[in-house]
Amino acid sequence: MSVNDIVTSGAKPLFFLDYFATGRLDVDTAEKVIKGIVDGCQRSDCVLLGGETAEMPGLYKDGEYDLSGCAVGIVKKDPVIDGKNIVAGEVLIGLPSSGVHSNGFSLVRRLLREQRLYENQISGLSLKDQFPGGHVTIGEALMAPTVIYVKQVLDLISKGGVKGIAYITGGGFTDNIPRVFPEGLGAVIDKDYWEIPMVFKWITRWKDRRV
Numbered sequence: 001m002s003v004n005d006i007v008t009s010g011a012k013p014l015f016f017l018d019y020f021a022t023g024r025l026d027v028d029t030a031e032k033v034i035k036g037i038v039d040g041c042q043r044s045d046c047v048l049l050g051g052e053t054a055e056m057p058g059l060y061k062d063g064e065y066d067l068s069g070c071a072v073g074i075v076k077k078d079p080v081i082d083g084k085n086i087v088a089g090e091v092l093i094g095l096p097s098s099g100v101h102s103n104g105f106s107l108v109r110r111l112l113r114e115q116r117l118y119e120n121q122i123s124g125l126s127l128k129d130q131f132p133g134g135h136v137t138i139g140e141a142l143m144a145p146t147v148i149y150v151k152q153v154l155d156l157i158s159k160g161g162v163k164g165i166a167y168i169t170g171g172g173f174t175d176n177i178p179r180v181f182p183e184g185l186g187a188v189i190d191k192d193y194w195e196i197p198m199v200f201k202w203i204t205r206w207k208d209r210r211v
Contacts, residue, residue, distance in 0.1 A: 001102050001146060001169070002071035003044040007153045008165040009082065011075035013044050018051035018069040023060035025053065033067060044150035046071065081157070083164030083180040090163065092187055095152060099144040099199045103170040108142060108203060133198060141199050 003013040018037050020030060030053065041048045051069070060066070100108055127139035134141060149167075156162055164180040177187055 002069060003040075003046060003073070003148060003150050004146075004167050006071055006073035007150050007157075008167050009075055009080055010157050010162070010165075011073035011080075012154060013046035013071050013073045013150060015047045015049035016041050016069055016071045017049055018067070019054070020051065020065060020067055021054040021056055021060070022065035023055070023057050023062065025055050026063070029063075029065065033065070037069070040148060043148040046073075046150075081162060081165055084182060086163045086181055086185060088185060092189065093156070094194065095147075095149055096194070097168070097197065098147045099197060100142060100203075101146040101169070105142075106170070111203065131199075132202060141202075144199070 002016065006013050016037070018034075020033060022030075034048075038048055127142075128137050130136070131138050131141040153165065166176045166180045168176050173189065177189075181187070
């Protein structure tokens with residue numbers, strides 16, 4: 001997510017710093033986490049420069065950990081992409097997501113709690129059940145890794161003509177797209193132009209059934 005935010009201004013990510021906190025360090029878990037971070041850095045052509053590992057007994061239950069990080073990028077001042085040059089008649093290009101991504105979990109968890117999905121009540125489903133029409137569990141479908149868009153976006157920018165970029169995080173289309181436009185402009189989006197990922201259809205179906 002950090003590197004995805006960086007490229008919205010046309011910047012190239014340079015390096016990433018991580019913070020891993022837990023009650024008692026489990027080396028196997030920590031290694032898996034770091035491996036995932038390294039993979040993410042490779043996907044975005046940036047370096048894992050360093051980080052912090054903190055053991056804080058009493059603050060976390062066994063097996064729990066907190067993970068955060070920050071990224072630094074670079075861009076020349078003149079070609080900074082800030083949306084100021086957007087005019088009426090521009091074209092929007094959308095890149096597909098892998099699912100709810102990191103910022104969608106608050107809404108999903110609330111919905112699942114309302115359906116008592118965690119307790120396997122009312123809905124009759126469990127997060128370990130197979131996702132409808134897929135080869136993964138419901139839990140795996142909801143937790144599909146966030147797409148790292150760095151290479152795709154920088155490639156588009158290199159071709160010229162990109163005037164504004166919106167990274168769709170918490171708040172979805174309605175909160176994130178308008179903030180890119182100059183005052184007085186908006187967007188017309190036809191949802192029938194693309195195939196809605198099955199995970200969103202599934203979430204919507206349960207939302208419509210909530211009691």
